Amino acid sequence: MIAWSQHAASRTSRLRPSAIREILKLTQRGEVISFAGGLPAPDLFPVAAIREASERILSKRGAVSLQYSTTEGDPELRAWVASRYAGVRPEGVQIVSGSQQGLDLVGKCYLDPGDVVAVAAPTYPGALRAFEAYEVRFRAVEIDEDGMVPESLAEALESGVKLIYVIPDFDNPTGATLSLPRRHAIVDLARAHGVPILEDSPYSDLRFEGDPLPYLVDLAPDVVIHAGTFSKTMVPGFRLAWLAATPEALAPVTRAKQAADLHTSTFTQMLALEVARGGSLDGQIAKVCEHYGSRRDIMLAALDRELAGVSGFRWTRPHGGMFIWVSGPDEFDTTSTAHAAIEAGVAYVPGEAFYADRRRTDGLRLSYSVASPEQIEVGIARLAAIFRAA
Numbered sequence: 493m494i495a496w497s498q499h500a501a502s503r504t505s506r507l508r509p510s511a512i513r514e515i516l517k518l519t520q521r522g523e524v525i526s527f528a529g530g531l532p533a534p535d536l537f538p539v540a541a542i543r544e545a546s547e548r549i550l551s552k553r554g555a556v557s558l559q560y561s562t563t564e565g566d567p568e569l570r571a572w573v574a575s576r577y578a579g580v581r582p583e584g585v586q587i588v589s590g591s592q593q594g595l596d597l598v599g600k601c602y603l604d605p606g607d608v609v610a611v612a613a614p615t616y617p618g619a620l621r622a623f624e625a626y627e628v629r630f631r632a633v634e635i636d637e638d639g640m641v642p643e644s645l646a647e648a649l650e651s652g653v654k655l656i657y658v659i660p661d662f663d664n665p666t667g668a669t670l671s672l673p674r675r676h677a678i679v680d681l682a683r684a685h686g687v688p689i690l691e692d693s694p695y696s697d698l699r700f701e702g703d704p705l706p707y708l709v710d711l712a713p714d715v716v717i718h719a720g721t722f723s724k725t726m727v728p729g730f731r732l733a734w735l736a737a738t739p740e741a742l743a744p745v746t747r748a749k750q751a752a753d754l755h756t757s758t759f760t761q762m763l764a765l766e767v768a769r770g771g772s773l774d775g776q777i778a779k780v781c782e783h784y785g786s787r788r789d790i791m792l793a794a795l796d797r798e799l800a801g802v803s804g805f806r807w808t809r810p811h812g813g814m815f816i817w818v819s820g821p822d823e824f825d826t827t828s829t830a831h832a833a834i835e836a837g838v839a840y841v842p843g844e845a846f847y848a849d850r851r852r853t854d855g856l857r858l859s860y861s862v863a864s865p866e867q868i869e870v871g872i873a874r875l876a877a878i879f880r881a882a
């Protein structure tokens with residue numbers, strides 16, 4: 493008999509279960525109002541458009557749509573992706589199975605054990621998990637309502653960094669958007685230090701207010717690998733996304749992808765392109781933005797009403813995306829109040845999970861994407877009662 497846990501490679505000890513998934517398990521109880529998940533709202537999925545597009549693909553492309561295909565991805569899809577950027581050519585697009593796979597592949601190709609990755613504190617735990625598997629260390633960079641703080645990044649770069657990870661639009665978890673001057677400052681710093689940026693942009697199309705800002709990859713294609721996805725605009729279950737950069741930057745990534753899974757589903761690539769080209773994607777994005785925008789307004793109004801009087805609490809006002817970040821007074825412990833909150837029938841993700849060193853506990857993430865207006869009102873009132881009592 494094999495003692496699997498002793499037999500496992502040492503790097504598996506770094507593969508920790510996701511704290512968010514653990515919380516989500518507890519919220520399966522029907523009466524819990526969950527602001528914890530970051531799931532896109534399933535009622536908005538374009539099921540009919542996907543059904544029709546899938547029939548068209550099977551009739552027009554037949555067996556080709558079900559055959560093995562190239563590692564780089566469907567050429568027409570790569571051209572479509574490139575057309576959405578100013579600084580990207582079709583040869584600079586690598587189709588991946590979810591941007592999560594993109595993060596993993598970039599880690600695999602560009603990070604050695606002991607390398608340092610500069611990440612915002614807080615940041616997306618899925619990125620921390622992806623890079624951690626390559627035995628790296630993290631350097632925390634400050635983030636405020638205008639995104640990553642360039643002065644803090646500059647300090648990090650002085651101490652030696654191999655990769656900068658940035659979520660410029662409607663950040664997960666803070667909801668912050670990187671301002672235009674900071675976009676320029678951050679690419680300038682990356683260039684000056686010769687350190688690449690991994691720009692993770694799953695939420696960029698979900699803007700409810702303000703004007704779109706340029707992608708970092710369009711400002712500086714020489715130093716940026718960009719990750720985009722269909723998960724938040726079409727459906728997450730397709731597991732369909734892309735990396736966009738120079739062909740030179742992506743060359744090792746394509747080889748790593750080939751070793752990992754040969755290629756992303758041929759059928760799904762053709763299907764997503766058919767849906768996007770059929771004109772339903774822009775309408776779909778508009779629908780998603782209107783829905784999330786109205787839920788954000790309701791959640792902000794509820795927070796203003798219920799939590800304004802609770803001393804030391806403040807929260808972000810995102811212009812898009814799916815998340816609001818709430819900060820409590822210093823030393824407030826949102827991990828211990830999470831259990832009381834679930835008892836009271838409301839769930840959030842405690843902030844600890846979003847810090848590489850897991851040291852800060854005063855924040856928490858709320859998602860407004862799936863809750864109904866009534867649930868938002870009731871859930872925020874329950875949360876305020878818990879925080880007042882704590």
Ligand SMILES: Cc1ncc(COP(=O)(O)O)c(C=O)c1O
Pocket residue numbers: 530589590591592593616618659664692694720721722723728731732733
């Ligand atoms: C910041 C960020 N990056 C990447 C992902 C993964 O997205 P995908 O479904 O494309 O793998 C998510 C999903 O929530 C995310 O929030």
